[in-house]
Structures are given as structure tokens and as C-alpha cells.
Amino acid sequence: MGPAEEGRQKAGGNVANFRSSAASSLGKRGAALHVSSVIVILSGAARVSRPPCRSVVEAMKRYSALAIAREAARYHRGWERAWASPEPKGDYEIVIVGAGGHGLATAYYLGRNFGITDVAVLEKGWLGGGNTGRNTTIIRSNYLQDPSAAIYEKARALYETMSRDLNFNVMFSPRGVMMLAQTEHERRGYLRTVHANALQGVKTEFITPERVKELVPIIRIEGPRYPVLGALWQPRGGTARHDAVAWGYARACSAMGMHIIQNCEVTGIVSEGGRVSGVETVRGRIGCRKLAIVVAGHSGRLAEMAGFRLPIESVALQALVSEPVRPVLDVVVMANTVHGYISQSDKGELVIGGGTDGFNNYTQRGSFHHVEETVRALVETFPIISRLRMMRQWGGIVDMTGDRSPIISKTPLEGCFINCGWGTGGFKAIPGSGWAMAELVARGTPGPLAAPFGLERFREGRFIDESVAAGVAH
């Protein structure tokens, strides 16, 4: 149990008083402000010891089969907004830029673990509209390096209970993730990962080609080009409904009285004496004591506003789905030697992803030859998909760091924190990332999850390189 959780236990006593206000605040902005200001006063000096908000679920009008039945009687006219749509206040204690999964999760855990709810999450477009809503929804934590394994496993564990925590079904589906070993080198790499994971508390195993075939009957294990020599198997990895993750967090944050402000692009960052004091937005200036930048592909632009540079490059990553067919693939399969990964959604679509473009691109459109390479690989590996069809193809802007691992860090600008660089692997990390980022922002110093991901590592040459185990694709 992490320090934040212990804190929550201690602070349990104050929960009731918060809960009632939060409940009354739902849909009533005035009340929401009131609640947050109460918190500010409550907080006093020691911010961290503030009453955490455990009452998210209670604060919301619960979702359940019963609620649906009740609403059905009146043609579903009684449902409330999942999240409020308030006008921005003049200032907040914490402003988070970016209402994607990572930004919203950061806000959620600020409230849940630290009782900080005077929070605004500013979104340029529509919440969850960035990579959160454009990825292939894979969740796994079979990473090689300790820091990665720690944060991705934290995230995976939180996904296990997310639907109930948020009272929003994010459809986490631990159907198992398989990474094929198709060369001796890859086999050794995955064996290494299995050994590392065992010591990291991540449950993985290396399975035989026969077991692979058993789990994925439509696969061709004999090659011909790259016979399957086995696979790295994480039985509790899987997928989740990506949009639902953003929506569930948004609903919970809104219920805590936080402000989620969409269509509110940040155009500048205001600072006084080397300390952040607010942001300029298309909807006017918004003051804040702390600023969290969580904008993935656009991190470079925000950093520029804040006056520092990042070891980041933005490139296009593409994904595609097939027309829906009856289930033929019950696990997630990743084949890194041939650059393709694939799973089948609960709707029946094959969800497919591959490599990234090698050049800077802000268009959310990629080059077709990457799709071609990926499809080619998957047709070779799963011959029966040849007559299925690509229904939709899209791209996202992913932010790649110098070592392809994320950044959760303080910045040269005091009071300004950044969470970025998740590259092609952000979705699976959302809860862990939010948890670690909330701790960093609330305390001003990183906890054990975030500590290794500081910006300074690039100067020191202390990299967190996952490509080592060929785990390039996400």
C-alpha cells in the first residue's frame, strides 16, 4: 500500500463532511465552488494531510441495472449529465492542461488520494479526444525495466477495479496479452523479461508454440518466414473500452466538484518570478498555484509557452479496424519482429496497430505504407483474415522521448509539472500515470513511481530503455 493510501486511511475522519457537500454539488456549480473552497481552507498549511475524497461513487447518482430499469419507465429522460460543463472560474489551486485519460486520471487521484478538488482540467477540444480515443486499447505491464514494470503494473492493477471504483463500466477485459518470439534474439529477450517480471511482482510466463496455438487457433506457428518459438504471456493483460476510461474519470472528477472545461485551448502560460501563476486561454486568463501539463503530442508546444524544451518528438502512429466478425481471436497478440499487433473487440472488429512514422508530423494522418507493412505481417501470421476488410484507419500524434520512456517530472518553471512522452504506450498506463502525477503535483516532489521518470535522466545518461527486450510495439 502506497503512502498516499495510508494517508487516506488516516484522513478517513473528515470524509463524511466532504461527501455531503460533494453530493450536493453535483450539477450545481455554486456548490462545487463552495466545496472546493472549503477544501482549500481545510487544507491549511500541510496540503497533503487534507481529507481525501473517497466519496466519489456516493457523490454520483449511481449507475446500475436497476437505475436503467427505473429510467426505462420514463424513456430515459431522467439521466443526469455524466459531467458538468461549467464556465471557468478566475483561478484554481491546480490547473491541468489536457483532458485526456492521463489529465483526467491526474485530477481524479488529486481528489481521491489528496483531497484536492479545486482543480480545473482544460481541454482544447473534446475530452478524451486525443490518443485516449485513438489507441488500440491494449493493457499490459510485462515490461523489462523496474521503473516501467512498476508504473504499468500499478496501472494494470487499478484497471482491475476501475469499473467499480468509478461506477462506470470501462469493460476491462483481462483476456491475456501474448508477445510472439519469432527469432532466437526475441526468445532470449522475452525469457529475460519473464525473469525480471517474476522479481517485479508482474505475473508473466514464457509459453511454448503449442500453447500459443491453443490460445490462438487461427495463428500459423510454423512460419514459414518466422516460426513462432514461443511467446511472452501475461494472462491478466488485456483491453478496455478507451473512451469509457476518459468518461468514467470525467464523471468522477465532476462529481468531486472539479471543473472540466472543454473547447478551452491554452494559448500562453503566465509566471511571476520564475513561478507559474496561471494560463492564458481562448476563454480568458485562468490563475492557478500549480500547473500540470498533460498533453501528449502537443507537449512541445506547451513547454515552449512555459519557456523550456523537451526531449520529445511528435510522430504519427496509426491504427485500423476491420469490419466486425464473429469472435476468432480471444487474446491480444503482438508480433514485434514483423511489426503488427491485433486483438478483437467485443463488437467483433479486429483492432490492429503497427509502427510509427519516422518523421515529425502533427496531422493525425499517417503514411499508408505503414498500414501496408502491418497488414502484410498479420495476413502472413493469421492467413484467414485475408478476405476480411479494413473498415477504418486513423492516426494519432504520439510524443516520443529520447529513450522511448515517459516523463513525469518537475520542470524548470516552479509550480509547473509535466507528464508526457508515453509514445505509443500511453493508454495502458493511464491510472498509474495519473496516480504518480497526482502525487508529484500534490507533494511537489515525485513519489517512488514517478521518481525514475524525471527529466534530469537525459542529462545523466540514466535511461529507461524498453526497446532492449524488443518490446517496441504497444
Next chain:
Amino acid sequence: MLILECPFCGIMADETELAPGGEAHVRRVGPEGSDEAFEAYLFMRRNPCGVHFELWRHAHGCGRWFIAARNTLTLEVYGTYPAQTDRPPAAIVRAIRRRVPGWEWQP
């Protein structure tokens, strides 16, 4: 799918004939450089949303490295030129200014 003219062959090369090489005009920092300078040289990239200078190799052609001046948002290409230079040629700068008034080259 980009098409870039190889300034050496004069061929309008398809992206699949080329290999990208990252930001251009990055000055090497040697043993005498400070930690900060060295970090910047290796990792800190402009990553602009707009005018960008980028190294490309005509991999399935003459094998030469050239630089493409292009826009990362519109994908407009202002021009290409041999990589054997530490700054964009005047003609390229003019071409960019025609499309992006007031744009300035920053080394």
C-alpha cells in the same frame, strides 16, 4: 505519404524510397561540451508544429543525405537541399518567407 525531390538525383522520390533522419542542422557537441549542451545536442529537439528542417536519405536511390524544409502541420514542402551545409540556403529561406511571412531562421 510524402514525396520529396532528391536534390542529388532530381528524382521525386516516394517516401518508401527514402529514410528519415530526424532534425537537421543540429550541431555536434564534442568532449569539451557541458552536460547541458550535450544533452541538448542529443535529445532536445525543436519538434515544431510548422516549419521544420529534416534529414532524409535517398536510401533506395543515390544513398545521399539531404535536408527537407517542410511544414509538419500542412506537410507543405518548401524545398530540399544537400545536407553538406550548416544553414538553409537563401533560396529556401525565401521560399519559406513567401508562405510564412515574417519567418526567421534560428540557428
Next chain:
Amino acid sequence: MSLRLSSGGRLIERDRPLDFTFNGRRLRGLAGDSLASALLANGQMLVGRSFKYHRPRGVVASGVEEPNALVGLGRGGRFEPNRRATTVELFDGLEAVSQNHWPGLGFDLGALNDLAARFLPAGFYYKTFMAPRGAWEKLFEPLIRRAAGLGRAPEEPDPDGYEHFHVHVDVLVIGGGISGLQAALTAGRTGARVMLVEQGPHWGGRAPVEGVRLDGRPAAEWVDAALGELERMGNVHLRRRAMAVGVYDHGYALLHERVAAHTPGDGRPRHRLWKVRARRIITATGALERPLAFVGNDVPGVMLASAVRDYVVNWAVAPGRRTVVVTNNDDAYRSALVLREAGLEVPAIVDARPQADGPLVQRAREMGIRVVSGSAIAGVKGRRRVRGVRLCAHEGEGAVLEEIACDAVAMSGGWSPVVHLWSHCGGKLLWEEGQAHFRPDPQRPPTGADGAPLVFAAGNANGRMETAAALADGQVAAEAALKALGTGRERGGARAPLPAVAPEEVAPMLPVWLMPRKAGAKARMKMWLDFQNDVKVSDVELAAREGYESVEHTKRYTTLGMATDQGKLSNINGLAVLSEALGQPVPQTGTTTFRPPWAPVSFGAIAGEARGDLFQPVRETPIHRWHETHGAHWEPVGQWRRPYAYPRDGESLHDAVIREVRNARQAVGLLDASTLGKILVRGPDAGRFLDMIYTNMMSTLKPGRCRYGLICNENGFLIDDGVVVRLDKETFLCHTTTGGAERIHEHMERWLQTEWWDWRVFTADLTEQYAQIAVVGPKARALLERLGGMDVSRESLPFMEWRAGELAGFAVRVFRISFSGELSYEIAVPAGQGLALWERLVEEGAAFGIMPYGTEALHVMRAEKGFIMIGDETDGTVIPQDLGLGWAISKKKADYLGKRAHQRPHMTDPNRWKLVGLETLDGSVLPDGAYAAAEGVNENGQRKVQGRVTSSYFSPTLGRGIALGLVEHGPERMGEVLAFPATGGRIIRARIVSPVFYDKDGEKQNV
């Protein structure tokens, strides 16, 4: 009951019947039929079931936009799910089955969902299935998954072939209707390279159906004339059944051509994927008719008015005998007229507009058709088949005024231009109030590499809905495209006069997003927007109510437009309903993003020829065939295949490796080392250059000598190693690892071209010019001496030197280098003679007990010697200092690639893990990649570690397991025992020893 009419049908050949089956029933159609028209001709209106509620579904459209009539086609390896019956050309023996039902199409248990529909609103699954804990995973999701998908996937590999085709044109014209034809004519006449493509099997688009007359002649005649002229031009290529599916940046357009889809197994490729490089693109892609949202608008028998027209005119098929037309515009009246002319009944035209007049309305009245204006459909009677409609006032809440018996309904909600291809690359749209549709905004087109407009929309696709305007627009678009080409060609072409078209007078349409306008909540739950995904007006309104206000949120929450038709029929209606729910104008709501492909593309077509043997290139050495015929077990190394070992009959791989190692150590072995990189570096500055590339000092190497060198990247990490040979004063030959050959050559060239371009150095990758054969073992020298030729004695060819000369008549270079620790010669000959030399060595070596050995024996022998292997001891995070290779890092040099990086705090950290040897206490082989555990856990609760295994083998020479590993302070901890937790809870103990297990003083290689 749909039926085939006794006369008419411009596309069918009545004297050429075709037999086909639907759900096993033998049916008969005609040549020229689409599967949909043939099914309708056989009275088969019910063709499928919807996704969510399993509602009965009938054909609603006549083209690619069809959301309902999805069937499984063919059998076995040629089975294909989810095919739109409307775009399948009928052929003899076609087999089709309906989808998404059990046990049958008629009686489907899934339809129970429909009864529970009220309890299954949009996004209901986000609100439930959460309790009790684990129920989602164990119970609910499996249930949902069982219901997933529409058709089933094939169960056998695809026997058909696919191919790609690249083509470069000045102008690509997409759409073979009259606008596209006119555009192609205009562009073609200037001599520009033009390609005109049509997604369907027929040219002319809708004009021939509409009975349009050009220059007083039927449209079809003008179309034929236009095609004739285009075919005569040498510079225009025409293509039917070639659907433009995507427009990508810089004018890259993707066409999906169905070459043999309608003639399966005729030997031709099934599909051809065209990769068109177009300097300019014209989208004359037409428009799609919108359905109307009224209660029961999804009942089989309710069809788009234009589709009704198509079926009657093109295939002489009618959806029913009594068709009620419901509309908000004039165009649908054409359907009424067509039906009447075909001798069918039209009991009424239900027009939502307060008053209906205008020429078309007049003509309908003149033909005695009853026009009920200001009215709407309150509901459709029937479940699996339309039995009648109830009328009400459009402005009201739906109070039924009368009932009309009918067996079909033709609906029209107005037309929307097909703007997909325009939008793929960033083209923007504007909202046209008068037509209530989005059309391309000429001010904000997609732009090309030159920053100028890339795509030009024409005709209906550009919102020009009348024939004359559409024709003229084709010409305008072509001229604009040519102008943008800047070839001056636009002046070249003589502007031919446009054909005369009789003016059409059309009364304004009335935007109708649901009917009647004030319909109650209950009714809205029965008005379908997305027929396939069962998204209704009430669902979109629910999304808006719950705050899913962005059109993207609504789409994702309700799944509107996410079906296989990607919302071709539902999107505009959906976002209009959303806009009304939010009380904002449609443009403010905006559209969802249009993404490729315009219609689904087979994965086979995308993969093209790259399947089986052509999936990826296999690289072969000159000696490859010999390995093959001598039982090599292959190991893929990059694109190469190298022999892993040569197992003999009945011999296991493991035993083969042991035999090969022993033989090389005791007698003589042969290794095909041809894959090693060989880069020639030459010039006055070559030494200076290699001093930068390698961590060692290479400029001091004497001609005739060899030196083992290390290459780091600027980040300080070891990326390659190999032996550098000085051929003469100005010339070096750099050997790299197999994987390194191209990588390192590119690395060198990059530095030469982008950093040190004034240095006088040339490089050349000669990897494949030479075959390289390692002759390894105590008897190696004897064997070479037996071959005869150059002196290979210790005196004239010492260790780490090389000589050029002759062996057995071959002109060779012999390098005395060793990666095995044995006496070893690496012999290079021109690749063409590689096999001959190899065979000669095998032959002459017989007397010495020579055996070839593979990569695994190579690995074992180098591990026994403690030699590192790039990719095993290194992984992109290891620096030479970690590997005890400090001796290979020149202290004298001011600079080399990686030097600055090596000075960073983390690189000089004394706690970095260092290379050691590891010996298990019980002699067993340590598991690959095992970690050495340390005491306690870190802050994240992870067990602390102090080292790991980088290579681990059974050593035949020592008869025990040996391993190399990286261990914290390893070299200072000789003799210490580490614990390696293995899988299954076992703990293996191993002692830290020197990494050199064999011939510690290196005498054997030096004899």
C-alpha cells in the same frame, strides 16, 4: 412483395439467366443483376438482421452506402462475410447466406433483444454489468462477445491472389458520372496524363436513371460518345470497378479494383490495389440520399426513393406493387413517376412541406397521383414487411389522420454530397442551408506538397445538384486543376461547348430531421438513424442529455455511424438531431472526421503479392544451397538465414551443436562467415575518420595487420564490433557483425555526409562481393597447406595479420583472426567462387575430419572464450567499460563518437554492472536472461537485483554449464555465489568467475 417487372431494366439481359442460392434456396437472376436486385426480383425482401436488436432488415439502398443487406458470400477458403448485396455483381453459381441470426433469418432468438430494447438504450453497458465483482469478466463479457460480430470469418486460407500497381498521373478523376466524364474530357483534351475511375461496373452515374437528356439525346448516348473520345486519347486511362478508397498526403490516392471478384477463380488476381501518384485530384463522387426518421422507418420494404428508382430503371425490379412515397423535396417525385410509368401503384406521395407545387409535383398530380402535403408518416405497419403506413400532420405530435395500405415505402430526406475523399486530407466543409447539407468549401481545400489546392470537387459532390450545373462544374473543376498544375496546359485544350440540358425547375426542400416534428419520446425510440447498429433518435438525444455533446462523443457513446457503412446514411441525420437536442445550428455541431477507406478494403489486397515466399526477402550467401542440401537447421538473422547447426540423421540439435564444437576444438571446423559486413574505407583522411568511428586508435594500425575494434553511438552505447584490417596506407577494410553491415555503413556515411563532409574519405559496402569462410581448429593450418599456395605458417602469417595470395588456385585474402579461440583463418574470395572454395575445403578436409558448424557452435565457442556478442552482452544500454573492454578505448584520442557520453555521471557510476563469468554450483545451465536477486525490495516493492545472465550455454569443452553475465561490482567479487531465481520457484546458485573459461592465456589461437 418485391418483384421483377415484365419489361424494362437497362442493365439486365433477360435472355441470360443466372442461378444462385440464398441460404441454400436455389434462385434465378439475370446477367447484369446485382445480388440485391436479384434477391428483390425473387421476392426476398428480408435479407438480414440488425446488430443490436436483431430487427428484420431489408435492402434500403442500391449502392455502396447499403447498411442492411450484408451477406456471406462463397464457401470454404473463398468465403467472405459482410458483403453488401447491392455491390455484388451476380454470377452463375453464386452462393450467399444471411448473417447475424440464430437459428434462422425468419425466426431469430436474438430478436429477444428487440423486446428489451427499452432497457438497452445507448451506452447501457457503461452503466451496468459491474456487480457483483468479477461478473463482468466471468459472465457478462462472454455473453456480449458471443453476440459480437456480424458475419463469420473464413476458416481456410485465401486461395486467391492480389496485386499492387503504381501509376503516376497529372489528374486523377474519381467518379464516372457525367461530371467526372466532363472533367476527364476537359483535362484529357489538353494532353495531360489523366486517369478516370468508377467504383461500379457502369459509367454514367445517375444521369441515365434520371432520364436526363443531353443535347436532346438520352444521357446514355452522350456517355457512350464521351467514353469513345476518351478511349481514343492516348493520354487517358479509364477504369471501372476501381473504387477510390483513400486520398493521402502529397497526392497519393488508393484505388481498390475488383478485378475478378465477379469471376472467382478465373486465375486473375481477385483485387488490385492501385497506388496512384496524382498531381491533382478531382472528386466527382456524387451524392447520397438521406433517409427520413419516422416510426418504423427500418421495416423491410422501406427504401430510399432513389434506390427504388434505380431498381425499377436499371433492373426492372420493384420493392412492391403499392409504394407510398414520403419526402421533403421534389426529387422523390421522380420515383413516383417512374413507378407509375412502370405500371405500379403509388397510393400517395406524403410531402412534409406545407404546400407542394413545382413542375415535378404538377406532373405527379397530372398522372393522378395523390399528393398529401404538410403531412408525415406517423408509423409503418408491419414487422418483417411493410403492410401500410399511418399518416399524420408533420407539424403535429403524430395523431393519426388516416391509414394507407401499401407494401413499400420510398423515402427521401434530401441529398448529401459525398465529401469523404475531399476530407481525407484535410479539406473543409461548409453548411448549405438551402439543401441542408455539407459541401466542400472551395476556400479551404486539401493542399498538396506545393501548398496549392490538391483536390477539386465537381458536380453533385460539390453541391451542384442539377444536371446542367453538375456538367459545367466538371469542366470548371478540371480547368482549375490544370491551372494549379501550372503547366500552362489549361490554355492548350480547346474548350468544347457543353451539351445543352433542359432547365429543371425545382422547389426548395424542407429540412426534416424527424417526422412528425413534435413526435413524443416513445415515438423517438422507434425512429432509426443507424439501421445496422440500431441507433435511434432517442439514443442521440440521450447522449446529448448526458453531456456527450461533442459529435465525436455522441458517435462513440451511441455507435452512430460506426457500422460497416461508416454512417453514410446516418451521419448527417444524426448530427442534425444532435444539434436540435443541443439547440444549436448544425455547422456549430460539425461533423465527425472522415477517415479512409471510403468503403472497406480487403486485407489481401493491402498485403498484395507479399505473401508466402515473397512475404519478406530471404538473403542467401553464395554457400546457401550447400547448407540446404546438407541438412542445415536455419536460424533467421535479420533477413539472412544462417545454419544454426547441421544435425545428422537421428541427431538432436543439441547433440549436433556439441559435436560441431568438439570437432572444431579437436580437429577442424568450417563456418560460412559470408554474412559479416565488409566495408571498404579509403582516402587520405581514412585513419582520422576511423579514429572517430571506433573507440580504438585505428590510424596507427600497420598495413598487413588486423585490430579488433568497437563502435559506439553518440550516446556512448556499444552498437557493433569487428576486426578492422589495413589493406594499404589509405585503405581499410572494416568487418562488422552480420546485422551491422548496412547499419554501420549507413552510420559511417551519415557522419561523412552530414558532419565531416570536407574529409577526404570514400566508403563502399563490399559485404556481398566476397564469400568469407572460417577454417577453425588445430588442424586448420595443415588443411590450408594441403590446399597448396600461399605460406600460412606462423612466421609469415602471424595471429592478427592478413595476407593476399592463392590457395588451391583461388585468389584469396586470408585473415588470421579467431572468434573461437582456436587456430583460425578467415578466407575471403569473390562471392562467385565461394561455393567452389567451400566444397574444395570440405573435400580436402575430409582427411582431417572436417565438419561445418553453425551459429550455435559459434556462440558456444565464443562464450567459452568470454568473447562478447553484440545483441547478447549488449542491448543498447551497455557501454564498453561494462564489458571489461576498457583496453579497446583509446586514452590518447581527443575525441571519438561516444566519448562525451562516457563522461556523464551515470556512465562513470562505479556501481554499473560489469561483465563476469558464471558457473552454477551443480554444473547445470543457467536459464537465459535470469536475474541475480539481492536482499530486500525497492520503494515500489520490487525485489532488488544485482546482476543478470547475458549468455548461457552448455559447454561441451568443459562438460558443464557456463554463462556470461553483468554483475554489480562483479570483477571485484570473484568466487562469490549469487542466487538466480528461476521460473517455478527454483533458485539456482552460481559462482562469479573469470569470463574466460577456456585457454585463458590465448595460446591456442596463437600457435
Next chain:
Amino acid sequence: MSEREAARLRLRRGPGLGMIALRCAPHVPGLGEALGGALGGMRGAALPERGRIVSANGGAVAWMSPDEWLLLCPRERTAGLLERLSRELAGEHHLLADVSDARAVFTLSGPGWREALARLGPADVSPAGFGAGMFRRSRLGQVAAAFWISGPDELRLFCRSSVAGYMEALLEGAARGEGPGIFDAPGA
């Protein structure tokens, strides 16, 4: 392959050509003469412009990159040519290498060769985009290749010798079938 297809395109491995890679600055005095002389009897004519190839007496010189040329000659002349050139270029900074064995040559004859190439690579091989005297380095399938028109209805191409098997299979596949006939139209 059907006779019809064979008439459209015939694929042949070879001929085995002598190949010499020469790298040096283009402005080296007498370079053209050296090359011309090497081929025999084409004084100064043998320095092809970029993207082109010049042929004479069974030999040819192709432009590979601004400072690289490829000499093509009968195999047996390779050694002699190498010697002669290194003599003539002595004193100039240059690199000469025999690469005859590093590359595999194929010959495509028959009108179908343009379509065969168009099936495999992105280069514009229409008559408008690729004509006699041009030397194109590009991609076929997944490997690098270079090709030029070596006679009426005849194309010659080469690739790395290690991928000769792949290239042969690729070309055989591309030679099969009718093709869309896009280059058949007069003047297309």
C-alpha cells in the same frame, strides 16, 4: 507462364556483367576521358549526366550518385579495367572496387516490362517518366534495385546478389497475368 504472357514478357537471369564501382569527385581532371578510354573509343563521352547511363562497345557507365559511377563491362575485362583506371586515377582521391559478384543481373524482354515494374515499385516507369538512356535506382518489392533500358523492348536490372532469389520470384510473379494494360495505349 502461358504463351500469351510469355509474349508480353520474358525473364532471364543474367548476363553476368563485370561491374566496377568508382567513387571520386566529378571534377577530377580527365575523369571522363579515363572512363571513356576504359570502355574504349569514347573519348570524354563517358561521364553520364545525373540519372543517366552511357553505353559503348558492350560496356557502359552509369551515374550512381554525385561522386559515384558504375562501370559495366564483359566479365573478362573487369580486372584489366580496374588496373587501367587505378593507374589513370593515381594521385587523385578515389575508390575503385570490383562489385561484379555483389550484384545479380536480370533481363526483361517483351512489351510487358513496364507493367511488371509498375506492379513492384513506386518509380514512374511510364514512357513519359522513364526512357532510353535513363538509369533509375529505386525499390522493387522490398529491396533496392537499379534498372535501365538496354534495347528495344528490353530492360536490364540488378539488385544485391543475396536477394537474387527473392527478386527472381518477385519478377516471375509480376510477369504473370495480363496486367491492366495501362501503358499499351498509344503514347500513354
